[in-house]
Amino acid sequence: xxxxxxxxxxxxxxxxxxASPGTNIEIEKVASxxxxxxxxxxxxxxxxxxxxxxxxxxxxxxxxxxxxTYKFQGKEVLFRQIKKSLFFGxxxxxxxxxxxxxxxxxxxxxxxxxxxxxxxxxxxxxKRLSKTKIKKILPSFPGNVRDFVEDIGIV
Numbered sequence: 667x668x669x670x671x672x673x674x675x676x677x678x679x680x681x682x683x684x685a686s687p688g689t690n691i692e693i694e695k696v697a698s699x700x701x702x703x704x705x706x707x708x709x710x711x712x713x714x715x716x717x718x719x720x721x722x723x724x725x726x727x728x729x730x731x732x733x734x735t736y737k738f739q740g741k742e743v744l745f746r747q748i749k750k751s752l753f754f755g756x757x758x759x760x761x762x763x764x765x766x767x768x769x770x771x772x773x774x775x776x777x778x779x780x781x782x783x784x785x786x787x788x789x790x791x792x793k794r795l796s797k798t799k800i801k802k803i804l805p806s807f808p809g810n811v812r813d814f815v816e817d818i819g820i821v
């Protein structure tokens with residue numbers, strides 16, 4: 667296997683997972699199997715819902731395990747650790763688990779308040795989020811997240 671990888675016949679994605687270079691694979695599906703449990707969230711989910719106007723370079727998942735990064739087929743896949751009590755608010759779509767728009771938004775704010783992410787206010791269409799759903803799940807988050815959401819006028 668190592669000779670095939672060195673010669674470019676195969677690309678190592680993760681331990682025991684290989685792909686032919688140039689093969690069109692669904693990165694989200696492969697990534698979802700790399701480091702379970704996880705769900706697509708943060709800026710990746712917001713962009714997929716059309717709430718974030720930017721297309722993120724990194725595909726970002728939430729996990730209860732340690733933060734970990736993989737890189738394959740020119741794409742970076744980041745698994746960000748969140749508290750177990752915040753590991754909710756997702757559903758299966760097209761073979762992967764993905765956060766609801768409101769949960770992805772709050773997950774992003776959570777990372778911002780931890781100093782691990784940025785919040786591009788001019789690139790997020792907050793009007794597309796349900797205030798009712800945010801109000802319902804917001805109490806699960808730390809006080810600094812609740813304060814931030816209130817300060818920007820969502821609730």
